Amino acid sequence: MLFKTLTGDEGEDLDLDAPKIYEPIESYEQLSDRFKMFQSQYNEVVRGSQMDLVFFKVHIQREV
Numbered sequence: 001m002l003f004k005t006l007t008g009d010e011g012e013d014l015d016l017d018a019p020k021i022y023e024p025i026e027s028y029e030q031l032s033d034r035f036k037m038f039q040s041q042y043n044e045v046v047r048g049s050q051m052d053l054v055f056f057k058v059h060i061q062r063e064v
Contacts (some may be wrong), residue, residue, distance in 0.1 A: 028057055032055055035053065039052075040049055
C-alpha cells in the first residue's frame with residue numbers, strides 16, 4: 001500500500017480517491033481467496049478490532 005502524508009499545502013485539484021482496479025475472477029474459489037486476503041490485511045492493519053466475514057456463495061453471482 002502507498003500512503004501519502006498530507007501537509008495542508010496541497011492544491012484544490014488534489015485527488016484523494018483510490019484508483020479503481022478491476023481484476024478478472026475465474027472461479028468462486030479465486031474470489032473467496034481474494035476476500036480472505038483483503039480481510040487478513042485489514043485485520044493486520046486495524047489494531048484492537050478484527051473483522052470476521054461470512055461469504056454466501058448464493059449472493060456472489062456471476063453476471064453474464
